Amino acid sequence: MKHGSYFRTLFTVLAVMLWPVTSSLTIATAAAGGGSQTASPQALWAELLKRQPYPYLISMPEAKRTELDGTYTKIVASTAERVHCLRCPDYAPEGGLWKLSLDKGVFRIFHPESGWKSVGTFIVAADRLLLANDPNCIDGLGLYRWRLEKGQLALEVLDDPCAIKLRAMNLTQQPWMSCQPPTVEAAVTEHWPAPDGCD
Numbered sequence: 001m002k003h004g005s006y007f008r009t010l011f012t013v014l015a016v017m018l019w020p021v022t023s024s025l026t027i028a029t030a031a032a033g034g035g036s037q038t039a040s041p042q043a044l045w046a047e048l049l050k051r052q053p054y055p056y057l058i059s060m061p062e063a064k065r066t067e068l069d070g071t072y073t074k075i076v077a078s079t080a081e082r083v084h085c086l087r088c089p090d091y092a093p094e095g096g097l098w099k100l101s102l103d104k105g106v107f108r109i110f111h112p113e114s115g116w117k118s119v120g121t122f123i124v125a126a127d128r129l130l131l132a133n134d135p136n137c138i139d140g141l142g143l144y145r146w147r148l149e150k151g152q153l154a155l156e157v158l159d160d161p162c163a164i165k166l167r168a169m170n171l172t173q174q175p176w177m178s179c180q181p182p183t184v185e186a187a188v189t190e191h192w193p194a195p196d197g198c199d
């Protein structure tokens with residue numbers, strides 16, 4: 001095997017092995033015009049909800065419900081036109097809809113407009129929230145104080161260096177609106193103002 005061919009093969013293998021968990025899902029199509037079709041935001045969210053984190057730093061927490069479990073959304077006001085980049089900073093607080101799922105010790109976060117997403121683990125103890133095992137900062141922990149009132153989850157960072165502190169900025173810049181109906185009656189009748197992005 002020639003050196004050029006060997007290095008191309010090696011590069012291909014490494015690229016497949018190291019492709020980040022947070023990359024967008026692209027589906028190749030066989031349309032007459034060729035090209036590719038990016039999966040819909042709904043498909044990307046459904047795929048993310050099936051994904052499980054890897055215990056990079058600490059063991060997986062016990063898979064039991066917490067008082068924070070549920071789906072939350074927020075709409076971030078755009079301050080400038082979004083610039084296309086091949087490798088945007090992780091957790092950059094881009095404008096538009098954001099979705100956050102907290103489910104039995106697993107957190108998932110998603111920005112539908114860009115397709116950016118991540119998954120990790122969380123532990124709740126009193127009013128503290130500990131984030132870990134995030135592929136964007138595999139050797140770091142994030143510690144927050146949380147408050148859940150009137151359908152809004154507010155997070156206050158205590159210590160989180162992840163993604164040059166962009167994770168903390170993103171999670172705390174404004175409250176997250178709960179997608180959980182406020183009462184059983186509201187859930188049954190669906191007569192409540194569900195936040196944008198809940199599905």
